Every structure is written in C-alpha cells, then in structure tokens.
Amino acid sequence: MRNIQGDWPKVTFGKARELSVAELHAIADGFAAGAKRAVEAGADGVEVHGANGYLLWQFITPKINLRTDEFGGSPENNVRFAKLIGEKIRAAIGPDKLLILRLSQDGVDDFTGAWPGGTAYAEAVGAALRESAYDALHWASFDYLDNRFPADPTPMPTVLKRASGKPVITNGGIAEGADAEAALTSGAADMVALGRPLFAHPDWPYIVRSGAAYPWLPFDRKYVIQPPLDFGHAYPMGLVDPKWPQP
Numbered sequence: 001m002r003n004i005q006g007d008w009p010k011v012t013f014g015k016a017r018e019l020s021v022a023e024l025h026a027i028a029d030g031f032a033a034g035a036k037r038a039v040e041a042g043a044d045g046v047e048v049h050g051a052n053g054y055l056l057w058q059f060i061t062p063k064i065n066l067r068t069d070e071f072g073g074s075p076e077n078n079v080r081f082a083k084l085i086g087e088k089i090r091a092a093i094g095p096d097k098l099l100i101l102r103l104s105q106d107g108v109d110d111f112t113g114a115w116p117g118g119t120a121y122a123e124a125v126g127a128a129l130r131e132s133a134y135d136a137l138h139w140a141s142f143d144y145l146d147n148r149f150p151a152d153p154t155p156m157p158t159v160l161k162r163a164s165g166k167p168v169i170t171n172g173g174i175a176e177g178a179d180a181e182a183a184l185t186s187g188a189a190d191m192v193a194l195g196r197p198l199f200a201h202p203d204w205p206y207i208v209r210s211g212a213a214y215p216w217l218p219f220d221r222k223y224v225i226q227p228p229l230d231f232g233h234a235y236p237m238g239l240v241d242p243k244w245p246q247p
C-alpha cells in the first residue's frame with residue numbers, strides 16, 4: 001500500500017520479492033519491445049532508466065540488490081541485468097540508433113544514497129559496462145561533483161567515463177553556461193543535461209548560446225520554483241525576446 005509521508009513525499013511499498021531469471025528475461029524483452037516502438041515512432045534512440053530508484057537502479061545499488069545468483073553480489077553481477085536489457089534493445093533497434101543508460105547513486109526518495117566504496121564501485125560499474133551495447137552513459141545527481149566518498153572526491157561521471165571508455169552525459173547542478181563549460185572541460189562530461197534550470201528557463205540553450213547577459217531568476221532548486229507557483233517566473237516572456245535563432 002502507498003504510504004506518503006513528509007514534506008518531500010516518502011512513498012513506502014510492500015517488501016519486494018526476488019524476480020526469477022525467466023521474469024528478468026521477460027522484463028528485458030519488454031524494454032526491447034518498448035524501444036522498438038520508440039524508434040518506429042521516429043526516435044533517434046532510447047535512454048534506459050537505470051537511475052533514481054527504478055528497477056535497474058535496484059539491481060545496480062548494492063544495498064538493495066541482495067541476490068546471490070549471477071544478477072547480484074558484485075558490481076559485475078549487479079549491472080548484468082542492465083547489460084541484458086541493452087543487448088536485447090540493440091538487437092531490436094539495430095546498430096544505428098542511439099542507446100544510453102542513465103545511472104545514479106540517488107534513489108527516488110534517497111538523496112544521500114552512496115555506493116559502498118564510492119569511487120572503486122563506480123570504477124567497477126564503468127569497467128563492467130565497457131563491453132556493453134550502450135553507446136553512452138548518463139550520470140544523474142543533484143550535483144554532479146558530489147561523489148559522497150570523502151576518500152576520493154573525483155566526480156562520479158569522471159570515474160565512469162574513464163572506466164567505461166564511453167561518452168558520458170552529465171547532469172546535476174548545472175545552472176549557467178559557465179557550469180556546463182566547466183563540466184565539459186574538466187573531463188566529467190562529453191555532454192550535459194539539465195533539469196530544473198530548463199523548467200524555469202525553457203530557452204536556456206538559446207540564452208547561453210547568445211552569450212548575452214541574462215537576468216537569471218532565482219528558484220528553489222529542490223521544487224523548481226518557490227511556492228506559490230508563479231508561472232510568469234517559470235517562463236519570463238516579458239524579459240526576453242523569445243524568437244531565438246534556430247540552430
């Protein structure tokens with residue numbers, strides 16, 4: 001039963017059970033069928049959600065994955081389900097479509113989740129994904145610099161990029177163009193992705209590309225915009241010329 005508690009809703013569910021290997025294959029087939037539908041509908045590729053508390057995250061996160069078969073118990077085993085899904089999707093969509101895997105330490109209501117061993121675990125996850133069907137990895141966090149492992153403050157996306165040899169999309173805490181530039185030049189990213197700043201400033205890429213000074217509006221980074229919601233702030237049409245040149 002859903003049980004929502006607190007200001008930032010905490011949702012509790014019944015105790016999970018272990019999926020059979022046959023069920024894992026059936027779920028992976030479902031991912032592949034969904035990906036095929038997406039490319040048939042015109043998508044250039046798909047991103048598999050292995051982050052933020054969802055099913056694949058539960059396999060990749062050691063404190064949740066208590067399995068003792070080949071799908072749990074080591075970083076290599078913990079990513080095996082994600083790799084299986086990647087292989088099935090690749091077979092379904094062919095070699096030319098983009099296939100990305102999103103990863104995070106955070107769960108859906110577990111914002112301080114840390115991989116045990118921090119950097120070493122990220123390195124092992126990255127290395128295990130080196131031989132996989134994924135074209136790129138996507139690191140999600142509220143602050144991409146935050147690896148929560150005091151012994152080695154190397155940003156997690158930097159570690160994953162190094163260990164996997166894959167291009168990395170980095171997300172979390174990038175607010176202005178200079179932040180994106182820093183992520184790209186630091187070795188933490190090949191591309192950046194934005195969440196909250198885009199809600200407040202849908203023209204963010206155009207604003208940044210223009211190089212013009214811009215009156216960035218303050219907004220609560222957790223809830224996007226400080227309540228009460230003011231959609232005038234969410235899309236400040238009065239402040240800018242919305243007719244940005246098309247790329």
Ligand SMILES: Cc1cc2nc3c(=O)[nH]c(=O)nc-3n(C[C@H](O)[C@H](O)[C@H](O)COP(=O)(O)O)c2cc1C
Binds near residue numbers: 140195197222
């Ligand atoms: C209100 C809110 C809802 C979110 N919902 C999702 C979601 O459904 N799926 C998801 O993958 N990430 C979700 N995220 C996380 C964002 O994708 C992103 O990782 C996070 O906001 C950090 O990026 P940012 O600093 O650019 O906002 C959500 C974030 C916020 C603030």
